[in-house]
Amino acid sequence: MGMVGGGPGSFIGDVHRKAAIIDGLIELVCGAFSSSAERSQETGRALYLPENRCYASFEEMILAEKQLPEGERMDFVAITTPNHLHFAPAKLALQNGFHVVCDKPMTLNVEEAKELITLVEQTGLLFALTHNYTGHPMVRQARAMVANGDLGAVRKVQVQYLQGWMATAVEKETGGKEFWRQDPAKSGMGGALGDIGTHAENLTEFITGLKINELAADLGRFGEGRVLDDDGNILLRMENGAKGTMSISQIATGEENNLAIRVYGEKGSLEWHQENPNELITRWLDAPKKIFTPNGKGLYAEAAAVSRIPSGHPEGYLEAFATIYRGFAQHLVAVLENKTIDGTAYPTVYDGLRGLQFISAAVHSDANNAAWTKLQ
Amino acid sequence: MGMVGGGPGSFIGDVHRKAAIIDGLIELVCGAFSSSAERSQETGRALYLPENRCYASFEEMILAEKQLPEGERMDFVAITTPNHLHFAPAKLALQNGFHVVCDKPMTLNVEEAKELITLVEQTGLLFALTHNYTGHPMVRQARAMVANGDLGAVRKVQVQYLQGWMATAVEKETGGKEFWRQDPAKSGMGGALGDIGTHAENLTEFITGLKINELAADLGRFGEGRVLDDDGNILLRMENGAKGTMSISQIATGEENNLAIRVYGEKGSLEWHQENPNELITRWLDAPKKIFTPNGKGLYAEAAAVSRIPSGHPEGYLEAFATIYRGFAQHLVAVLENKTIDGTAYPTVYDGLRGLQFISAAVHSDANNAAWTKLQ
Amino acid sequence: MGMVGGGPGSFIGDVHRKAAIIDGLIELVCGAFSSSAERSQETGRALYLPENRCYASFEEMILAEKQLPEGERMDFVAITTPNHLHFAPAKLALQNGFHVVCDKPMTLNVEEAKELITLVEQTGLLFALTHNYTGHPMVRQARAMVANGDLGAVRKVQVQYLQGWMATAVEKETGGKEFWRQDPAKSGMGGALGDIGTHAENLTEFITGLKINELAADLGRFGEGRVLDDDGNILLRMENGAKGTMSISQIATGEENNLAIRVYGEKGSLEWHQENPNELITRWLDAPKKIFTPNGKGLYAEAAAVSRIPSGHPEGYLEAFATIYRGFAQHLVAVLENKTIDGTAYPTVYDGLRGLQFISAAVHSDANNAAWTKLQ
Amino acid sequence: MGMVGGGPGSFIGDVHRKAAIIDGLIELVCGAFSSSAERSQETGRALYLPENRCYASFEEMILAEKQLPEGERMDFVAITTPNHLHFAPAKLALQNGFHVVCDKPMTLNVEEAKELITLVEQTGLLFALTHNYTGHPMVRQARAMVANGDLGAVRKVQVQYLQGWMATAVEKETGGKEFWRQDPAKSGMGGALGDIGTHAENLTEFITGLKINELAADLGRFGEGRVLDDDGNILLRMENGAKGTMSISQIATGEENNLAIRVYGEKGSLEWHQENPNELITRWLDAPKKIFTPNGKGLYAEAAAVSRIPSGHPEGYLEAFATIYRGFAQHLVAVLENKTIDGTAYPTVYDGLRGLQFISAAVHSDANNAAWTKLQ
Incomplete structure (x- = not known):
């Protein structure tokens, strides 16, 4: 997983990271955590990421990761930025062959949303929207x-x-x-x-x-x-x-x-x-x-x-959020292994x-x- | 108190009776409990009322009670009938000098409601509407x-x-x-x-x-x-x-x-x-x-x-209902004693x-x- | 019903009165509300009782009421005094043919409790103990x-x-x-x-x-x-x-x-x-x-x-308390009418x-x- | 972290793993997940662990890891076995210089508990007991x-x-x-x-x-x-x-x-x-x-x-459990960095x-x- 957003002070970025890793299926391997290269590095360091995979922009991340060998490069992009910064990284990720997990609302308007649907349908890539409460x-x-x-x-x-x-x-x-x-x-x-x-x-x-x-x-x-x-x-x-x-x-x-x-x-x-x-x-x-x-x-x-x-041991917000990531990850593993599973256990681009x-x-x-x- | 309605099988009539008596300020002295004279008598008997004060209709009750000496006759009419039978007894009671407690909705339409307001204002009589939850x-x-x-x-x-x-x-x-x-x-x-x-x-x-x-x-x-x-x-x-x-x-x-x-x-x-x-x-x-x-x-x-x-001893529906009756009764006592009190502790014809x-x-x-x- | 206790400032006496009357089966006809004759009168006046039935002591009440014709005299004694004043009025009431409703704990000790049981069994009179929560x-x-x-x-x-x-x-x-x-x-x-x-x-x-x-x-x-x-x-x-x-x-x-x-x-x-x-x-x-x-x-x-x-209209403390009185009253009516009913719907001297x-x-x-x- | 227990079907082992990783401070690097070498391997595979760090027994794990260079070997042992298998691995871990996180009850009896205290005091190693509800x-x-x-x-x-x-x-x-x-x-x-x-x-x-x-x-x-x-x-x-x-x-x-x-x-x-x-x-x-x-x-x-x-986003059982691990990890980091912190944010051997x-x-x-x- 490569993350867009989630730099210093971001509440939701931290939530995405915890939710992604709790079930042991997903690893954070890179990120463009901030529009400031310095703060992106700072965040990456705190997360024990190598310096060369802390990027200064989502464009840089997507293009650089694409060059890495399969198995090493990130499998998908998680977008945790404010609303106006969902569409562009989602679009670029899809265009470059990366699956996407995106925060909501998915885009700024209906037109952008429809454009993402078209891209998902054309590429066949997975797209999860983190309507966490459904988890x-x-x-x-x-x-x-x-x-x-x-x-x-x-x-x-x-x-x-x-x-x-x-x-x-x-x-x-x-x-x-x-x-x-x-x-x-x-x-x-x-x-x-x-x-x-x-x-x-x-x-x-x-x-x-x-x-x-x-x-x-x-x-x-x-x-x-x-x-x-x-x-x-x-x-x-x-x-x-x-x-x-x-x-x-x-x-x-x-x-x-x-x-x-x-x-x-x-x-x-x-x-x-x-x-x-x-x-x-x-x-x-x-x-x-x-x-x-x-x-x-x-x-x-x-x-x-x-x-x-x-029963009787409460699960909470993070676990429900993690359930979205887990459903996405299980679907992704199936796809990577050319298996077919019920891939509807998480909200998608259509919910967006x-x-x-x-x-x-x-x-x-x-x-x-x-x-x-x-x-x- | 003289009651209109509340005959056999009436839930709300029984509620009005319990609510009226619980604080020891009000006594049921007569009623026109049913449009059937027989069933009105039957209800009255079960309530230990004398036969001659169980009336066959609200008209009969209001006119007969009016003839009784003050102190013996009912002080007010409590109306517990279905909606379409609120207006007529309320109007007749007011016209004959009786205060009124009436169930809600007060009348069938806005025009009737305004007519009751006019009557209340002309007569100076008290009018309580049993919006019990405010109690x-x-x-x-x-x-x-x-x-x-x-x-x-x-x-x-x-x-x-x-x-x-x-x-x-x-x-x-x-x-x-x-x-x-x-x-x-x-x-x-x-x-x-x-x-x-x-x-x-x-x-x-x-x-x-x-x-x-x-x-x-x-x-x-x-x-x-x-x-x-x-x-x-x-x-x-x-x-x-x-x-x-x-x-x-x-x-x-x-x-x-x-x-x-x-x-x-x-x-x-x-x-x-x-x-x-x-x-x-x-x-x-x-x-x-x-x-x-x-x-x-x-x-x-x-x-x-x-x-x-x-505190800690729950009061319920009947007590809240009784609070409306108590507020009305306290106001009525004050009026009978020519005293002035804050008479707003119960819903009135204007709420109706x-x-x-x-x-x-x-x-x-x-x-x-x-x-x-x-x-x- | 004749009440012992429940004079000015008594919380529980007022509860007993409300609980007794709410179902329309019981009427308060006399009382020895206080050890002070004056305050007993004062309480009785507030309750619209005739002066001659506001007594200065429970002994006076029980003996005087006994002289009244059946139908006029109280049917039972309700005891609402502090604990040490339960036994004596209960005993005297039973000895003089009156049924009893008594607050709890019934007596000061086991011996007194057993003495009341003996009296109840000998007289065949009814005895209710107001463990109200069972209502x-x-x-x-x-x-x-x-x-x-x-x-x-x-x-x-x-x-x-x-x-x-x-x-x-x-x-x-x-x-x-x-x-x-x-x-x-x-x-x-x-x-x-x-x-x-x-x-x-x-x-x-x-x-x-x-x-x-x-x-x-x-x-x-x-x-x-x-x-x-x-x-x-x-x-x-x-x-x-x-x-x-x-x-x-x-x-x-x-x-x-x-x-x-x-x-x-x-x-x-x-x-x-x-x-x-x-x-x-x-x-x-x-x-x-x-x-x-x-x-x-x-x-x-x-x-x-x-x-x-x-359903959905809450009943509370007073209603549960009233259920004890109602069970007792229904049993009493049955006894007065020489009928047999299941008389176990209220706590008794054995619970005491x-x-x-x-x-x-x-x-x-x-x-x-x-x-x-x-x-x- | 090296884990003892937590093999196939273990509820509490999985809880420990999720709780340990959620805050991004701890990584599972090895385990003796089962008394069966095969099942230990099977568990390790599912967790993406290298084969050579899935051990057949806690003794093997502790002694083998001790040989690894600092920075590579596990920093502490997490014990998630049934009660009778807490003492021996805890003791061996302490004796070989590993910090310990242990499930409760800590041992089978008071004597064993006191022996662990002595060891902790002698070695100066950290010991956390997972009384998770305190988190x-x-x-x-x-x-x-x-x-x-x-x-x-x-x-x-x-x-x-x-x-x-x-x-x-x-x-x-x-x-x-x-x-x-x-x-x-x-x-x-x-x-x-x-x-x-x-x-x-x-x-x-x-x-x-x-x-x-x-x-x-x-x-x-x-x-x-x-x-x-x-x-x-x-x-x-x-x-x-x-x-x-x-x-x-x-x-x-x-x-x-x-x-x-x-x-x-x-x-x-x-x-x-x-x-x-x-x-x-x-x-x-x-x-x-x-x-x-x-x-x-x-x-x-x-x-x-x-x-x-x-506020308003519920945290649950796993987060509270994770708080114990986090408190332990923060203390451990401080110790490794020769810093002094308030190390009491988790239950210890004395609670055991x-x-x-x-x-x-x-x-x-x-x-x-x-x-x-x-x-x-």
Whole structure:
């Protein structure tokens, strides 16, 4: 694995590294950790990487690694930079024969997303998008329960992703460090929409197996001077006629990372909370509430497959993130060994497009006083 | 107290009776419990009432009681009938000098609601609407915290009221007993909107002290053959610029009585769940999460005033309901004794109008593909 | 009902009154509310009682009421005084033909308890002991599940009752008001043991249907100058070989009323918390955790019988307390009508004896460095 | 790192490997994974280790690695075998100059534990014991709060570790795989005592900073034919006069890994649950309940130091385990660089001795009908 981004002070770069190595399948061999050659070297040193594989730019890394013999050169590129720096390295990696793991939102707009899809389809290379929350065992169980019809037809969805860290003017407080999130040139047309809304959108479609057909979005820009949304209240209509609400916020004072979803079907319903991810609460027409746990009783194989430790020992954010990397790595190993496996155990470039379609539709809807807008 | 409704099999009539008597301030002295004279007598007998004060109709009760000497005749009428039978007895009671306690929604439409307001204002009689959830100590604490500015300006509201008892075709299963809820002539223009949506609306305005300015409603009629809504997903805009979502449902399979609210302000936020009503969860910019409990530490006087027992002993639905009756009774005693007290400790005819405006706006918005509609 | 105790400032007297009347089966007709005739009158006036039925002492009340014609005189005596004033009024009531409802612990010692049993058996009168926590629907469900063998043979019990209100020197702070709890002449040989330990003991035997055979108690007297226990850590051995722990405390800083129990059987287990009483958590060998709720799915008749309102509407402390009164009243009505009913729906004089045997054994064990001591 | 144990099918070996590598400080370079040379090779291959560093025995590994040049040879030995195979490799490693990370309980008896202490003191080598639960941020916060006097003097402790996996005769069901846990020759004199009781004991002493002075243990052997305890109910007396209970079980049907502790001080109390480890519940004399979270508001530096990710992203079992390894690795790096650091951020050989003293005292007490027995 060669990493783009993840230099000094990067939270998400460190997460990618831990998630990649925890299962012993992936090794970090090189990186273009920063746009400063010096800081890229500094980061590489701290990671015990050889100096000559700490690059000053992703272009340099991709072109140099390509020259190395197979088996020595990196197998794939992991992109952990801010939003506006996803597309170019992803494109260059694909064009030079490297598989890609990319953070979300995948690109700045729908057009770029479609261009990456074309490249992936043309090259046949693998592309994983780190919608990490889909890696939780109880999210896999939820998806399997819906897919197996346990809940009956889905009628209603409630999803939320609530954070409070932008409740105050953090742009000013933190010396500009997070400012890129409110800069359309770097963040894209969405603020909270891109940062957390795409997770809510992806989780909804992942668990229900249904596409969001159209939405009506009322976005907020509560922080003084903000040009991008920091809050959103959104009505959803799913492709099968189900309806729902999505509530996202980065100004929900005191909230930490409150991603949660409820799905109501004709026969049963389920509820999952990211902050206590090892419970899946289910409710039924004719039976008391049942709570599933990782490696606990009554799970589908899809859930059991992604639990690493016995029941009652909590797994968390890093493990779920690692599950995305593991699914990608297992697929990659199969490809390298010319084997065929079920390669759908991780989000892909198509999920990336959905995310951009979601952001685009929400921004457009909001600009039209929450008019219904299709995801396309 | 004289009761209208509450005959054999009535759940809510029994609730009103228990709630009225628990604090020892109110006595049931007569009733028109059923449209059948026989069943009214039967109910009265079970309640140890004298035969001559079990009436065959509310008209008979109001007119007969009026003839009785003061001190013997009922002081007020409690109306516990289905929605379409609220207006007429309330009007007649007021016209004949009786104070009123009325279940919600207050009337079938905005016009009737306004007529009751006019009558209340003309007569000076008291009128309580049993939005019982506002009686919980932790709801009073929530309201006081917002009013005192602890949370700062409110920016975001999430409110939900989720039930699952209409997930199946209960109209057919229960022999028509609950059918009136899906009959516009008896229920009004709203289904879930009137039954539970008004509670969500009232709780929102009660806690935030803010009016809902406009809404965009996407209603569902999931049960086969239903003409009234059994589900709703609604965007809210409050008078101060705050935004929010409301999710209501009676087809949320497995949910019992999941009324809950979150309010986010600039400095703090709060969260309350009806099914575990003795906790008020609060979150803060600079302090860990704090959980308040009835008669616990750090409460405002408004919360302490409505707790009956020491901290750690849960109070529930009946006690909160009783708090509405107690507030009304205390006001009534003051009026009878020509004293002046703060008579705002219970919802009134004005809350009733808000409920009807809410139903009306939501139905209108839904008919226009969730167009923004003002509450008026 | 005639009440002994419950004068100005009495918390528990007010609880008894609310609990007695809520179901409309019982009326308060007289009382000896205080040892001061004046304050007894004052209390009676506030309760709208006639002056001539507010007595200056329980002796006066019992003897005077006895002279009144049947139908007019009180049917039973409710005793709500401090511990040392339970035995005498209970004895006198029984001797004069009145049924009794008595607070716990029933008497000051085992001998008095046995004397009351003899009197009850000789007179055939009813005697209810207000172990109110056994009135919760989920406690009834728990008992029924064990009785029906759902859990298999019980192997392990964990019970606790934790309060924090005596963590500081409340004896001095409250002007002596609660001082009787640390005065052996008034409280008996147990402090926390009598006040809350008996509830834990009773709940354990009620749910498991098993008697505690012997115990080993290590008591604490943490408050400066206290002569009675304010904390206890106790090992339990049940009659069937099951083992367990009991932890009680009134110096558990910050705890409100944390009564909780876990029962582990060969096939399943259950967990109940008084502070959130409307959930019964169950765990199983081969199925996920199931959570039962009042009037929810899958309940035994014993639980359904004591729920007053639909599922999802919480009932609390007063309702559970009222269930004891209702069970007693229903039994009393049956007796008055010469009918036979299952009269075991409330704790009786025999439970009172168990409580005293528990206190006595624990005090004795503690005095012998936690030596095993039988309950007898 | 060279590993002893962790061959095919070993749960805990895999945990050690993941925990060791997640922070990027430790690399697995060799192992004696199984007593079968073949299976040791097989495990090594799956881990991408060179064949010549997969040894057939720990003796072979230690002696062979010792011959390798510094910088190439392993720096320390990680011991992940069953209990009876801890002492010998630990001893040999120390005797040959290797630092040690060892699973718990450290040895089979107090004598062996003392021998290891002597060796550690003589050699000056580092010795970490993987009491992994002490690695949770909220456990560190708890310890810091007690140490800083926030709770005042500790008066009462409740600790439990409840599992249900031995509720049935797993010895027979699993083909003998787990049988060593009930074999005194392999498990030592304690069953549940050694497996989970030592965790409860260690957590108690870690958080309170107090030693358990004496205990009274009533052990159970509920599984048919079991010679070692599978359940325990234990009274505790701490060195400062505090009292408490410990409840441990492996026959608590349906429980997964329910390790929890409550500590009550004069001014406040705390509560922590391993199954939801990212909350620390605290209660206070004069303030509402406060709940701390990793990287949340109001933490001590000791807690913040061991959180890897922003608040609201749960960390779990593996991360806490990794924190032990990280603390050890940081100490080791300091030692290798001749630097001095605070090397107490992980449990050591002295904690190992406490564990054995605890097991020994509990077994002795139980054999004497729960007589008070000192830990020595």
